[in-house]
Amino acid sequence: MDIIDFAPEVFLEEKYNPQQVELKWQGYWTKKGLHKTVFDPLRKKFYCLEMFPYPSGEIHMGHVRNYAIGDVVARYKRMRGYNVLHPMGWDAFGLPAENAAMKHGVHPAEWTYKNIRYMKNQLNRMGLSYDWEREVTTCSPEFYKWNQWFFIKMLERGLAYRKISFVNWCPSCVTVLANEQVIDERCWRCESIVVQKELEQWFLKITDYADELLKGCDELKGWPERVIAMQKNWIGRSEGVEVNFSIVGLDENIRIFTTRQDTLFGATFVCIAPVHPLAEKLVSDKKALEELKNRYGKMGEKTGFFTGFFAINPMNGEKIPIYVANFVLIEYGTGAIMSVPAHDQRDFDFAHKYDLPIRVVIVPEQQSSVNTLSLTLPPRGGGQGWGGDSELRTPNTNPPSPPFTKGGQGGITEAYEGEGILVDSGQFSGLRSDVARERISQFIEERGIGKRVVNFKFRDWGISRQRYWGTPIPVIYCEKCGVVPVPEKDLPVILPEDVKFTGKGGSPLVESEKFLNTDCPLCGGIARRETDTMDTFVDSSWYFIRYCFKKGDIDLDSELRTPNSELKYWMPVDQYIGGVEHAVLHLLYSRFFLKVMRDLGLIDLNEPFQNLLTQGMVIKDGAKMSKSKGNVVDPNHLIEKYGADTLRLFSLFAAPPEKDLDWSDQGVEGAYRFLKRLWGIAYKNRDKLQVTSYEYNDIKSLPLTDYASRLLRKTHQTIRRVTIDIEREYHFNTAVAALMELVNEIASYEPEKEEDWTILRFAIENTLILLSPFAPHIVEELWEVLGNKPSMFEHRWPDWDEEIAKEEKIELVIQVNGKLRSRLLISHSISDVEIKEMALQQGKIKDIVGNKTIKKVIVVKGKLVNIVVGD
RNA sequence: GCCGGUGUGGUGGAAUUGGCAGACGCGCCGGACUCAAAAUCCGGUGGGGGCAACUCCGUGUGGGUUCGACUCCCACCACCGGCACCA
Numbered sequence: 001m002d003i004i005d006f007a008p009e010v011f012l013e014e015k016y017n018p019q020q021v022e023l024k025w026q027g028y029w030t031k032k033g034l035h036k037t038v039f040d041p042l043r044k045k046f047y048c049l050e051m052f053p054y055p056s057g058e059i060h061m062g063h064v065r066n067y068a069i070g071d072v073v074a075r076y077k078r079m080r081g082y083n084v085l086h087p088m089g090w091d092a093f094g095l096p097a098e099n100a101a102m103k104h105g106v107h108p109a110e111w112t113y114k115n116i117r118y119m120k121n122q123l124n125r126m127g128l129s130y131d132w133e134r135e136v137t138t139c140s141p142e143f144y145k146w147n148q149w150f151f152i153k154m155l156e157r158g159l160a161y162r163k164i165s166f167v168n169w170c171p172s173c174v175t176v177l178a179n180e181q182v183i184d185e186r187c188w189r190c191e192s193i194v195v196q197k198e199l200e201q202w203f204l205k206i207t208d209y210a211d212e213l214l215k216g217c218d219e220l221k222g223w224p225e226r227v228i229a230m231q232k233n234w235i236g237r238s239e240g241v242e243v244n245f246s247i248v249g250l251d252e253n254i255r256i257f258t259t260r261q262d263t264l265f266g267a268t269f270v271c272i273a274p275v276h277p278l279a280e281k282l283v284s285d286k287k288a289l290e291e292l293k294n295r296y297g298k299m300g301e302k303t304g305f306f307t308g309f310f311a312i313n314p315m316n317g318e319k320i321p322i323y324v325a326n327f328v329l330i331e332y333g334t335g336a337i338m339s340v341p342a343h344d345q346r347d348f349d350f351a352h353k354y355d356l357p358i359r360v361v362i363v364p365e366q367q368s369s370v371n372t373l374s375l376t377l378p379p380r381g382g383g384q385g386w387g388g389d390s391e392l393r394t395p396n397t398n399p400p401s402p403p404f405t406k407g408g409q410g411g412i413t414e415a416y417e418g419e420g421i422l423v424d425s426g427q428f429s430g431l432r433s434d435v436a437r438e439r440i441s442q443f444i445e446e447r448g449i450g451k452r453v454v455n456f457k458f459r460d461w462g463i464s465r466q467r468y469w470g471t472p473i474p475v476i477y478c479e480k481c482g483v484v485p486v487p488e489k490d491l492p493v494i495l496p497e498d499v500k501f502t503g504k505g506g507s508p509l510v511e512s513e514k515f516l517n518t519d520c521p522l523c524g525g526i527a528r529r530e531t532d533t534m535d536t537f538v539d540s541s542w543y544f545i546r547y548c549f550k551k552g553d554i555d556l557d558s559e560l561r562t563p564n565s566e567l568k569y570w571m572p573v574d575q576y577i578g579g580v581e582h583a584v585l586h587l588l589y590s591r592f593f594l595k596v597m598r599d600l601g602l603i604d605l606n607e608p609f610q611n612l613l614t615q616g617m618v619i620k621d622g623a624k625m626s627k628s629k630g631n632v633v634d635p636n637h638l639i640e641k642y643g644a645d646t647l648r649l650f651s652l653f654a655a656p657p658e659k660d661l662d663w664s665d666q667g668v669e670g671a672y673r674f675l676k677r678l679w680g681i682a683y684k685n686r687d688k689l690q691v692t693s694y695e696y697n698d699i700k701s702l703p704l705t706d707y708a709s710r711l712l713r714k715t716h717q718t719i720r721r722v723t724i725d726i727e728r729e730y731h732f733n734t735a736v737a738a739l740m741e742l743v744n745e746i747a748s749y750e751p752e753k754e755e756d757w758t759i760l761r762f763a764i765e766n767t768l769i770l771l772s773p774f775a776p777h778i779v780e781e782l783w784e785v786l787g788n789k790p791s792m793f794e795h796r797w798p799d800w801d802e803e804i805a806k807e808e809k810i811e812l813v814i815q816v817n818g819k820l821r822s823r824l825l826i827s828h829s830i831s832d833v834e835i836k837e838m839a840l841q842q843g844k845i846k847d848i849v850g851n852k853t854i855k856k857v858i859v860v861k862g863k864l865v866n867i868v869v870g871d
Numbered sequence: 872g873c874c875g876g877u878g879u880g881g882u883g884g885a886a887u888u889g890g891c892a893g894a895c896g897c898g899c900c901g902g903a904c905u906c907a908a909a910a911u912c913c914g915g916u917g918g919g920g921g922c923a924a925c926u927c928c929g930u931g932u933g934g935g936u937u938c939g940a941c942u943c944c945c946a947c948c949a950c951c952g953g954c955a956c957c958a
Contacts, residue, residue, distance in 0.1 A: 226875050230953055233874055238957075258958060271958095299956065327956045337958050345872085346956055457957050583953080653896070654883060660951090662883055670896050673911095680911090724887085734885065737895035744895090813891045818939040820891060858938055863890050868938045 016679040018643020022777040026127055034791060035129040037085050039566050046082035047570045048074040049544055049609075051578030051586075052089045052136070055115035056096060059122040061618040061625055061651075061663070062579065064635050068648040069615055069657050069732070070577045071128045075773035076726055078129075079797040085570050086129055087547040089136030090116050093144075093536045097469045098508075101501040108469040109497070112139055122635065126644045127776050134547045138539035139469070142553040143546065145492030147538050148474040149557065150593070152485045153600055155475075159205045162483070165462055169197035176466035176506055201464035201532070202473055206592045210235055210456045213591055222611030224658065227583040234584045236457025241441050242334060243450035245270055245311035247282075248319060254278060254311055257333030257455060260343065261444070262436040264315045265425035266361035267338035268351065271304065271325040276335045279324055282307040295326040302327045302350045313338075314449040315440075316426060325350060333455055341415065348415040358412060362420040362433060461589065463535040468499055468508035470533030478520035478527040487521050493529070507531040540586050541593040544573055544608065560602045567603065576609040577657075583614065613730060616660035618651075625663070633663055645775035646672040652732040652774055675778055678743055678771075682764060682782045685751075689764070690787040692757045699762060700804065708759045711749050715763045716805035718742040719798050722770045732774070739771055761786065766798055813864040814839045816848050824865070832859045839865040 029035060050070035053063055074086035090112075097108035104111075116137065123130065136143060154160040168177040170187040177187060182194050206213075214235045217228050240259035247254060254270055272279055274292040283289045288305060295303055304325030311322050327346060328337055341351035341358040351358055419433035428436050444450040464473065472493045474486035486493055496515040499508050509515055509531035520527040548570045549559055559565055587609070594608040617624045620631040638647045650671035655661040682689075704712065718738050725735035746764060751757045765786065768779040772792060783792040806828070812835065814822040822844045826835060836857050839845060849869055856868040 226953085229875050233954060236954085236957065240958085256958085260958075297956085302956075325956095327958095329957065332957045339958085344958065346958075349956095455957075457954090580952080650896095656884085659877090659884090664883065664897065666897050667883070674896085676911095721887095733883095734895080737885075740895055811891085815890085815939075818890090818937095823891080856938060858890095860890060860939095864939090866890080866938055 014683055016676050016778070018645060018675075018778070019640075021781045022125075022127060022644050025777045025780045026124060028780075028790065029127075029129070030124075032791065034793060035086070035131050036133060037087075037131040038083065039569065040083055041564065041569055043083040044081070045085065045569055045574075046074075046077040047085045047573045047575070048077065049087070049547070049573045049576045051576075051582065052091050052540070052543065053119065054091045054094055054096070055112055055119055057115045057118070059119055059126075059635055061633055061635060064126065064647060065618055065651045065657075065661060066578060066615055067123065067126065067128050068651050069613065069730070070575075071126075071648070071776075072652065072726070072732060072773040073575055073577070073730070074129055075776065075793065076797070079769075079772070079793065079795065081796065085134075085547065086131060087134040087136070088123065088128070088130040088132070089134075089543060089547070090119075090138065091536065091540055091543075092116065092137050092139035093470045093533075093539060095467065095469070098467060098501060102503050107497070108501075109139065112469075125639055126635075126648065129776075133550050135551050136543050136546050138536070138543065141492045141494055142551075143543075144471040144495075144539070146542075146546070146556050147471040147534060148486070148491050148493060149488065150542065150596075151534070151538075152474060152488065152491075154204060154596065155485050157596075157600075159208065159596060160202060161205065162200055162202055164198050165201045165203075166196040167199050167201070167466065168194045170194055199464075199466075201462055202475075202530075203460040203462050204592075206461045206589070207456060207459065209592055209595050210237070210458070211454075212595060213588065216591065216607060220607065220609075220612070223609075224612060224614055227580070227587065227612060227614060230583045231588055234458055234588065237454060238457075239452070239454050240333075241444055241450050242453050243314060243338070243444055245313060245320075245338065247322065248310040248312060250281075250309070252278065252281075254322065254336050255334045255450075256336045256338045257453065258338055260340065260437075261440040262419075262422060262425075262428075262431075262433045263340040263343045263361055264313070264338065264440060265422075265428070266340040266342050266359045267313050267320060268341060268357045268359055269321050269323055269339045270311045270336065271323045271328045271339050271347075271350070272336040273328040273330040274324050274326060275330045276324075276328075278336075279307075282309050282322060283324060284308070289324065292324060292326055297329070298326070302346065302353065304350065304354075306354075314444075314447070321356075323350075323354075331459060332457070342412065343415050343417055345415045345417060348412075359424065360412070360416075361422060361424050362416060362418075363423055364416065364418060364420045365432070461535075461537075461592075463538055464532040465535055466507040466531075467533055468495075468501070470536060471495075471538065472509065472515075473530045473532050473534055475530040476518060476520060476527045477530065478523060478525055480525055481520055481522045481527075484520055484522055484527070490521070495533075507533075509533070537585060537589050541589040542597070544576075544590070545571070545597070545603075560597075571603065572605055572607060573609045575611045575613065577613045577615065579617070580614040587612070613657060615657045616655065618663055619660050620663040638668065642668060642672045643675075643777070645675055645778050649675065649736065649775050653736040654733065656729075656731055656733050674740055674743065675775060677747065678767070679778065679782065681743070681747055682785050685760065685764075686785050688751075688757050689761050692754075692761045694758045694762060699758070700801070702755045702758065704755055704759065705753070707749065708751075708753075708756050711745060711763050712759050713804055713807070714742055714745050715759075715766050716800040719766060719770065719800035720802075720805055723797070723800070726773075735770075736774060739767060739774075742767055768792065769795055769798055810862050812839075812862075814842065814845060815864060815866040816845065817868060818866060821845060821848055832861070835859050835865060839867065 048070060050066055053059070070086070074084050078084045092112050097112050100106060100111045101108050138144060151160055168182050170177050170190065170192055172187065172190045172192040177194060185194055186192065187194055214232060214237055217232055220228060238259050240257055241261050242255050242257050243264070244253040244255050254272060256270065258264070274289060274296050279289060292304065302325060304323045307322045307324055309322045310319045312318070313320055328335065339347035339350065341347040341356065342360045343362055348358065350356070422428050422431050422433070422436050425436070428439060431439065441452050445452065472495055474491060474493045476484045476486060478484050496509070496512040498514065499512050501508065516528050516531065518527055518529050519525065545567065546556070548567045560567055590608050594603065594605060597603045598605060619625070620633065623629050623631060625632045635647060646668060650668045651661065653671060654664065654667055699712065718741070721738040722735045725731040725738065742763065746760070746767065749760060751760050768783050769792065772779045776793070780790055780792055784790055809825050809827055812824040812826060813820055814824055822842055824835070824839055824842070826838070836859055840849070840857070845867065849867065852869040854867060855870050858866040858868070
């Protein structure tokens with residue numbers, strides 16, 4: 001895109017032509033290097049960060065909104081005197097580049113860099129004030145080298161490790177699939193059913209930081225509530241106990257985990273996951289076990305079978321059957337559970353299906369006084385006893401009759417999962433659930449049959465990807481030495497270019513002989529490289545660190561260790577802005593990475609992002625804009641038709657940033673109209689305005705007419721409103737509304753005397769300054785039209801004068817019994833007592849009050865009078 | 872199921888955090904300019920009643936607190952988002 005050479009003395013067309021205006025000023029800003037960051041430890045800093053885009057090819061409306069918001073913040077803070085870091089970059093590794101390679105035969109690198117060039121132009125065309133000297137491109141070796149370096153540091157600390165894990169595998173394409181490539185359990189290309197395949201993969205031990213990541217949530221004061229909630233939920237901490245149930249006839253224990261120790265006496269069977277290590281030992285029918293494994297982890301009907309073995313409940317010595325069940329997860333807790341059908345719906349369903357006994361041990365507190373004897377229910381009449389799915393049951397293990405007393409006919413239709421009073425629980429009967437949990441935990445620990453534990457839902461972060469377009473994992477496998485990290489001096493491990501994209505096989509890097517075969521760094525013997533690449537979330541977990549330094553091939557390690565490095569100055573990020581879709585993974589990983597960096601002694605911080613703004617989606621016709629829905633709006637077209645200022649203004653005005661934005665073509669027209677109107681006013685009056693001048697401090701003492709002082713007051717009020725709206729909560733929509741009000745007032749203003757013109761100039765200039773973060777190009781042009789020197793961004797944000805902004809007269813509302821009945825215009829100096837009198841003296845109020853008794857009169861300063869009357 | 876969010880005119884959204892509900896924009900209606908249209912400008916615009924001054928109703932529903940509730944409390948309904956066989 002061409003940039004018009006700046007020619008300050010030449011004014012543009014009289015008609016508002018956004019293309020001309022915008023290219024002129026974008027050229028000027030670039031030429032003057034206005035957006036460049038200068039490291040100056042003496043100035044107060046502000047790090048404004050927006051989530052960097054994936055270079056998919058084109059900027060979409062979500063980006064427009066995100067970056068318009070970020071740019072307002074950055075420009076506003078600069079005008080407030082902050083030294084602002086406002087960088088941008090590219091999340092450049094990832095699957096779409098490989099897909100493009102397969103589809104069009106273009107190399108992922110070529111495709112990616114082409115997209116970056118194009119999108120960078122688009123961003124510049126929006127007038128975004130980025131410092132491109134700090135541009136980060138994650139697919140460049142000078143960036144990903146440090147991914148590898150961090151990985152090695154984590155490996156040294158035991159924070160990176162290998163374990164066997166499952167991947168999605170398409171048997172027909174013979175390849176590993178990313179989660180996004182699996183659609184309804186089928187391969188995205190050939191639609192065959194995807195299966196799970198075991199592979200040895202690399203993991204980062206994020207769970208080591210589970211507690212800290214959770215506790216840290218409460219310190220994230222500048223984060224939205226909902227994001228905090230999502231993170232906490234994701235981490236999913238729960239306190240409970242692990243208890244050993246010994247297996248009858250074997251010298252083994254089944255260790256179970258529960259958070260409901262209070263229901264231990266109600267356990268009537270034990271379930272283990274089909275992939276539990278003990279399953280192989282306990283189950284003789286291997287075929288049935290295999291079949292069950294296929295149903296493992298799938299939502300739907302709970303199914304399983306009796307193993308033929310029994311366990312002893314250590315609380316009451318009861319002998320209860322051991323089942324294998326598909327709904328028991330191996331990844332959580334111990335992979336084995338005690339089943340309490342009376343108080344857990346899943347166990348209830350299972351017990352119901354297989355006619356297992358249900359024993360009530362908790363009753364709701366209100367009901368605890370009723371007779372709770374004989375609450376144990378018998379198995380369903382006519383049942384098979386200790387059964388199982390006929391097709392899954394092991395034929396030669398006939399379970400004995402249940403060891404429970406047959407009781408009354410009470411019918412339970414669902415589990416009672418709430419808390420209450422314990423019954424039928426030995427020495428713990430009569431206790432409240434919470435007390436019982438504590439006592440039972442003690443009991444278990446004293447007896448050595450178990451211990452208190454804390455479990456987390458979230459798992460370690462699997463970073464291995466069997467893909468090409470990512471950071472090579474810097475590890476070498478040697479026949480003699482085993483797993484050997486690539487020495488730091490050999491970094492980066494460069495991604496080879498001689499790889500074909502066939503869509504077949506495992507990791508594409510296996511195909512590059514040159515890459516694959518290497519020497520062992522320890523013994524020099526024959527070795528091969530790891531061919532998996534890293535999850536691209538690794539890149540985004542620390543890219544904001546890299547922005548703290550200029551781009552290029554720097555030695556990040558020594559930069560980080562320099563005492564007063566730029567890192568120390570810029571971090572943490574003061575304001576982070578991006579979509580909620582990253583509320584969990586990206587933001588959690590970034591927090592984790594920073595804590596690791598801290599523990600490596602590289603940074604003295606606990607959290608990376610002080611304030612977080614999650615902007616809403618851009619919606620059209622009731623749905624998120626997407627190609628598949630065909631409801632996308634192309635920013636290019638809008639910029640061509642209306643210009644970037646209009647596009648920015650609309651996306652800021654249409655809704656507060658955190659809410660979803662409903663796209664409206666007419667709304668865009670409205671924003672455009674507003675700018676045209678402002679342009680027209682400035683041009684119409686430019687001759688008179690250019691020769692007017694004022695000193696800010698003298699304005700107060702000018703002899704002003706009523707209408708001139710009204711405009712002056714409105715201007716100060718607008719400065720106040722816009723400033724407060726931006727500062728508090730970033731309510732840009734109301735800030736813009738306030739500016740529209742001011743422009744409306746300016747439009748109807750008719751100056752006559754010299755002072756009137758002075759005030760008009762003051763009002764227009766302040767409008768321009770206040771509008772500048774939102775629509776930066778048009779204001780620069782009009783600033784110049786008024787006879788000022790560019791750039792107006794070197795102008796400080798204005799202050800308002802509370803005295804001038806104050807209304808001369810206050811309009812009070814008069815209510816009778818809370819209903820609006822009349823109004824009263826008063827001046828500031830009038831006392832409450834006088835106000836009360838004036839209100840009561842009003843003819844209308846007198847009529848309404850009549851001869852009713854006045855019980856009370858409430859006077860709220862500057863607001864209203866409420867007269868409370870009786871009958 | 873659990874967690875979180877939202878509910879205000881025809882429409883996007885305001886309401887200084889308990890004090891004039893509907894700012895500002897869009898749309899619509901009327902008018903000016905024009906041969907005409909577009910653009911622009913001016914006026915009107917929550918609903919009902921009244922010629923009118925006015926008046927009654929009105930912030931998802933039902934209750935409550937209060938002189939006063941879109942705002943606070945309780946119960947419920949609807950929609951959206953996240954997690955989900957997590958024991």
